[in-house]
Amino acid sequence: MAHTNRSVLVVGLGRFGSSIATTLDEQGQDVLAVDISGEMVNRWSPYFPTAQADMTDVIALEQLGVSDFGTAVVAIGDSIEASVITAGNLLDAGINDLWAKSVSKEHARILQRIGVRHIINAEMDAGKRVGHLVSGNYLDYIELEGVHSVVKIHTPAHVAGYSIGDVKVLDRYGVTVVGLKAPGRDFEYGSKDLVMHRNDELVIMGTQDQIDRFIRG
Numbered sequence: 001m002a003h004t005n006r007s008v009l010v011v012g013l014g015r016f017g018s019s020i021a022t023t024l025d026e027q028g029q030d031v032l033a034v035d036i037s038g039e040m041v042n043r044w045s046p047y048f049p050t051a052q053a054d055m056t057d058v059i060a061l062e063q064l065g066v067s068d069f070g071t072a073v074v075a076i077g078d079s080i081e082a083s084v085i086t087a088g089n090l091l092d093a094g095i096n097d098l099w100a101k102s103v104s105k106e107h108a109r110i111l112q113r114i115g116v117r118h119i120i121n122a123e124m125d126a127g128k129r130v131g132h133l134v135s136g137n138y139l140d141y142i143e144l145e146g147v148h149s150v151v152k153i154h155t156p157a158h159v160a161g162y163s164i165g166d167v168k169v170l171d172r173y174g175v176t177v178v179g180l181k182a183p184g185r186d187f188e189y190g191s192k193d194l195v196m197h198r199n200d201e202l203v204i205m206g207t208q209d210q211i212d213r214f215i216r217g
């Protein structure tokens, strides 16, 4: 099958790359996953299209026709050198929609400097998320790109019994209440007349500072 601008190239078939390739394939996306290791390629080739190649090698890239792909993900974490060289090669091949996994702040900084648009700090992001959950401040937490997060919390004591409009949540705290779930009831979307009760779970969105101020009151 010819690859197109909608095809995705995944480089590296460790835990991270293989789960990305699996998800893309399950969603019906055209995907090709490449690994330098024959063992990894054999392991995954029953599930989605694979190829064995060293992606730091420009000739191997040409042979795979990587410039036909619209998107690529560099999922190499075992060698920062291989990750950075591969990312550079893919940028040189004209792939602008490039994603790369970083294993440290320094790695992320180099990837950013060479022009990788999307950098995924998988372990650091997961650690941050778990930290928030373990601390018990948030019931759930998703960090959006940039500084915004969507967080699930119990209604802060200082707003319990008041409506979103009474509290002027957005004006006063810069926080949007997406909605709330009262025990035993369906989720309700945020509106100015919606009253936040003590045991409700609120889903709110804002920057970390705004969210923390809203929780503290």
Ligand code: ADP
Pocket: 011, 012, 013, 014, 015, 016, 017, 034, 035, 036, 037, 040, 053, 054, 055, 056, 075, 076, 077, 078, 079, 082, 086
């Ligand atoms: P994870 O931490 O997600 O399990 P790893 O970082 O351990 O993943 O795996 C990285 C994968 O990238 C390995 O399977 C390795 O063989 C592959 N890899 C490393 N260097 C290259 C390269 N130059 N070209 C292609 N694949 C590579």
